[in-house]
Amino acid sequence: MKQTRPGPQLAVPAFLLLGLVLAGCAGTGPGAREALAPFDQPRLLESVAFFPQTELHCGPAALATVLDDSGLSIDYPALVERVYLPGRGGTLQVELVAAARSLNRIPWVLPPDIHAVLDEVAAGRPVLVLENQGLRTRPFWHYAVVIGFEPDRREIIQHSGTHAYLAQPMRRWLRDWNLAGRWALVTLPPDQLPLAPDRERWLQTLADFEAVAEPAAALSAWQTASRRWPEMPLAWLGQGNSHYRLGDTTAAIAAFEQALVLDPEQPAAAFNLGWLLLEAGEPCAAAARFEPLIGHPGLGQRAEDAWTLARGDCRD
Amino acid sequence: MNRTPLRKTLFVLFLSLALLPLASAQATGGLISSQEALALERSGSVEQVQAWLQRDEVAAELTALGVDPALAQARVSALSPEEVDAMLHRIDEMPAGAGVIEVLGITFLVLIILDFIGVINIFGR
Incomplete structure (x- = not known):
C-alpha cells in the first residue's frame, strides 16, 4: 500500500484522496465491469426472505437469511444466542460456519473470487458476505446477503442490515468486500453440492460436518459426494460411519468394504470394518483386519489394543 | 459356552470406555471418524482432532465474552478442529x-x- 501523508498545503478534495487511499488498500481484484462481464442479464432472487437486523445482530440476520432459503424454519432469537458474541459486539465468521453445521446445513466458504459469488447467485443461491465498511486499519465489519445484480447499472443487490433489496454500486461494494478478505459463505442442504467444489476441501468440509450434524444429514452428504466422486474412498468411509450411527451395521460394513475396494490400504476403513466385525461376533475376521494396522504411525496403539481384544476371543 | 458372548460384550464395553477419550466428539463408538481419517491421511496424526482441552479453553473464552456457559459448550462443540485452533490463537483479531x-x-x-x-x-x- 502506497500512501503519503498529505501536507496541509495539499489542496486535494477529501473524497478524491479517500478514493485513492481505499483503492490502494483494496488490492488487485477485478473491477466492477470485469466482475459483471460474464453476465448480460440482471438477476434478482426475489424469493429470499429478509430478516432485518436488530441492534448489532447483522450476523444472525444474515445467517437466518441464507438458512431460511436452504429450507430451514428459523428461530431467530435462538440463532442470536447461537452466534452473537456480546463481548465483541458482533459475530465471528467461524461461528456462522459452526452454527450452520449444527443446524444440518453444510457451510461452504467460496473461493475468494467475485465470480464465485455471482455464479452462485446466478444459480439461485443467496451468498452471505463479510464487508469492511471502514478502513483496513480501522475496520467496520458488517455481514450482508447478496441476492442479485444489475450488469447494466453495475450494481449489486443485497439484504443488508435493515435494508431489503439494497442496490449498491458494484465498485463500492467490491471495495468493502476486498477489504474484508473476500469472504463469502453459502449454506447447503446435505444433498446439494456447491457449483464448483474443490474435491479435497469439500472432503474436509464434510468430515467437519459429520462431526456435528445429525447422522442422517451426514449420510446424505456423503452419498451425494460419492455420486460426484465415486472413486473417493473417504466418501464411503463417511457413509459407513453415518450408517453405523444410524444403527445400520449391515450397510456400514458394505460401505467400509467399498472404501477398501477403492483403496485396500485405507487404514480407517480397515479399522472400522474390523470394529464392526468384532461387534458382530466375528473376532477372528476382526483380528485379521486389525493385525496389519499394528505399527501404523497414527493408529499403532489403538490398532494393537483392538487386535488384542479380538485375538482373545478368536478360537481358531 | 454360555459365558463367551457376555464376556465379549463386557470386553467391548471396557475397551470402548478405555478408548473414550480417543473417540470423536460424536457417538461413533470405537470407530475412526472421518475427521480423524482425514487427519491421518494429511498429517499422519489425529492429535489435533482430539484436542479436547483446547475446546474447554475456547468455551471459557466465550464465557468470558458474555456467552452463557452451557451455550458456550454447545457453540464450541460445533467448531472444527481448525476453527478451535484459530479461536484459541486469534480470537481477538477475528x-x-x-x-x-x-x-x-x-x-x-x-x-x-x-x-x-x-x-x-x-x-x-
Whole structure:
C-alpha cells in the first residue's frame, strides 16, 4: 500500500484522496465491469426472505437469511444466542460456519473470487458476505446477503442490515468486500453440492460436518459426494460411519468394504470394518483386519489394543 | 459356552470406555471418524482432532465474552478442529461483524476522513 501523508498545503478534495487511499488498500481484484462481464442479464432472487437486523445482530440476520432459503424454519432469537458474541459486539465468521453445521446445513466458504459469488447467485443461491465498511486499519465489519445484480447499472443487490433489496454500486461494494478478505459463505442442504467444489476441501468440509450434524444429514452428504466422486474412498468411509450411527451395521460394513475396494490400504476403513466385525461376533475376521494396522504411525496403539481384544476371543 | 458372548460384550464395553477419550466428539463408538481419517491421511496424526482441552479453553473464552456457559459448550462443540485452533490463537483479531445502523456508519466514516486529513484528531495518532 502506497500512501503519503498529505501536507496541509495539499489542496486535494477529501473524497478524491479517500478514493485513492481505499483503492490502494483494496488490492488487485477485478473491477466492477470485469466482475459483471460474464453476465448480460440482471438477476434478482426475489424469493429470499429478509430478516432485518436488530441492534448489532447483522450476523444472525444474515445467517437466518441464507438458512431460511436452504429450507430451514428459523428461530431467530435462538440463532442470536447461537452466534452473537456480546463481548465483541458482533459475530465471528467461524461461528456462522459452526452454527450452520449444527443446524444440518453444510457451510461452504467460496473461493475468494467475485465470480464465485455471482455464479452462485446466478444459480439461485443467496451468498452471505463479510464487508469492511471502514478502513483496513480501522475496520467496520458488517455481514450482508447478496441476492442479485444489475450488469447494466453495475450494481449489486443485497439484504443488508435493515435494508431489503439494497442496490449498491458494484465498485463500492467490491471495495468493502476486498477489504474484508473476500469472504463469502453459502449454506447447503446435505444433498446439494456447491457449483464448483474443490474435491479435497469439500472432503474436509464434510468430515467437519459429520462431526456435528445429525447422522442422517451426514449420510446424505456423503452419498451425494460419492455420486460426484465415486472413486473417493473417504466418501464411503463417511457413509459407513453415518450408517453405523444410524444403527445400520449391515450397510456400514458394505460401505467400509467399498472404501477398501477403492483403496485396500485405507487404514480407517480397515479399522472400522474390523470394529464392526468384532461387534458382530466375528473376532477372528476382526483380528485379521486389525493385525496389519499394528505399527501404523497414527493408529499403532489403538490398532494393537483392538487386535488384542479380538485375538482373545478368536478360537481358531 | 454360555459365558463367551457376555464376556465379549463386557470386553467391548471396557475397551470402548478405555478408548473414550480417543473417540470423536460424536457417538461413533470405537470407530475412526472421518475427521480423524482425514487427519491421518494429511498429517499422519489425529492429535489435533482430539484436542479436547483446547475446546474447554475456547468455551471459557466465550464465557468470558458474555456467552452463557452451557451455550458456550454447545457453540464450541460445533467448531472444527481448525476453527478451535484459530479461536484459541486469534480470537481477538477475528472480525466481529456487527453492522451498525447506516447513519452511525456514515458519521464514523466522516470522522475517519476528518481525522485522516488532519482536521481533527479523535483517534489519537
